[in-house]
Amino acid sequence: MVSATMKSEILKRYREGKLAHAFLLETDDMDKCYEDILDLIKKLNCPYEFKDNCDQNCNICTLVDTDNLPSLIKIEPDGQFIKNEAILSMKNKFSTIPVFTKYNIYIIKGAHKFNGYSANSLLKFLEEPADNILGFLITNNKENVIPTIRSRCQIFNVEYNKTIFDKIDDEILLDVKLYLNSIFKNKNDLLYNKTNMSNFYKEREEWEVFFMTMLYYIKDCLDRERDDKIDLVRNMSNGNLVKMLVLIEKMLKYIKSNVNIDLILDTFVIEMREYYE
Ligand SMILES: [Zn+2]
Structure with a gap:
């Protein structure tokens, strides 16, 4: 990985x-x-x-x-x-x-x-x-x-x-947080995906690392009191954070089965809307 x-x-x-x-x-x-x-x-x-x-x-x-x-x-x-x-x-x-x-x-x-x-x-x-x-x-x-x-x-x-959980890249984590905060603020449109994310990474493997990092971060927020919890996490119940983990895993499966990245990002944003409190 x-x-x-x-x-x-x-x-x-x-x-x-x-x-x-x-x-x-x-x-x-x-x-x-x-x-x-x-x-x-x-x-x-x-x-x-x-x-x-x-x-x-x-x-x-x-x-x-x-x-x-x-x-x-x-x-x-x-x-x-x-x-x-x-x-x-x-x-x-x-x-x-x-x-x-x-x-x-x-x-x-x-x-x-x-x-x-x-x-x-x-x-x-x-x-x-x-x-x-x-x-x-x-x-x-x-x-x-x-x-x-x-x-x-x-x-x-x-x-x-080592799994990604042992070795998280701080820079990628920063990108993940920025993304989650942005889609949380802009949950009524998909413009952020189109303008900022569409060409953010060139390789499918990079998107995989991105979503793996997201998975790690959300899982860790659930497991312990991280002092870097972003707004999106603070605004979601533990139950919905667990559902978010399932959603991220689904996105990872899409990435592996070559689904178009723009489509994956839009699906993610749309399905995430269900989970904000
Ligand atoms: Zn060949």
């Missing part, structure tokens, strides 16, 4: 043309993170509309799935360490421009397992970044990654075994 943030953030930067040359992903599940990166690579390069999967069985996605994409290199420790030969061979292959994709992409699983030689080779590579090369370094502990490598990467935390 939380990993959705990493993927949508990278996708956003990709579309804005502001991608870092290398990402360091610290995760509590390297295998899942690795699968997620492969998924992201398909999503970045698939010529068709890619939702949870490629529905066209396209060439690019098939090449990724069958481990045959020439512009993708996967590196893992060989024995105890990542071998220098692996990095040198990657550099050599990536001296040509990518054929099927915009970037030559490498994934290093176990970025805390460099020895002096392989670390040096990668560092030289990171110090002179080519525009068409993109790297994903996966580790279970960024503190164990050589600092000079770490400092040249953009770092993301990708957690799978």
Whole structure:
């Protein structure tokens, strides 16, 4: 769930043309993170509309799935360490421009397992970044990654075994509160959705995080005396707050089943009107 943030953030930067040359992903599940990166690579390069999967069985996605994409290199420790030969061979292959994709992409699983030689080779590579090369370094502990490598990467935390309830993003919570207050004040029209929310997030996954955060916040307001209760919460009985939780869960289901986001937001505002006191 939380990993959705990493993927949508990278996708956003990709579309804005502001991608870092290398990402360091610290995760509590390297295998899942690795699968997620492969998924992201398909999503970045698939010529068709890619939702949870490629529905066209396209060439690019098939090449990724069958481990045959020439512009993708996967590196893992060989024995105890990542071998220098692996990095040198990657550099050599990536001296040509990518054929099927915009970037030559490498994934290093176990970025805390460099020895002096392989670390040096990668560092030289990171110090002179080519525009068409993109790297994903996966580790279970960024503190164990050589600092000079770490400092040249953009770092993301990708957690799978923590739920959103353990790790709420304050900025998103602020957006949620602002939204709830606004629809509470403007409950007679749907203009707020149209003017302010319609393009608030680009990715469906971001909307999922938004509504998950809302779910967390309302649940927490019910469970304990939060000192940041917004007007909408103060104006609703506990019974109606529980109904609101059910409503939010319904919205999350709609998001997952690809219902149009504008329609979801309007449905939410309309159904919420029932619950204000
Ligand atoms: Zn595809």
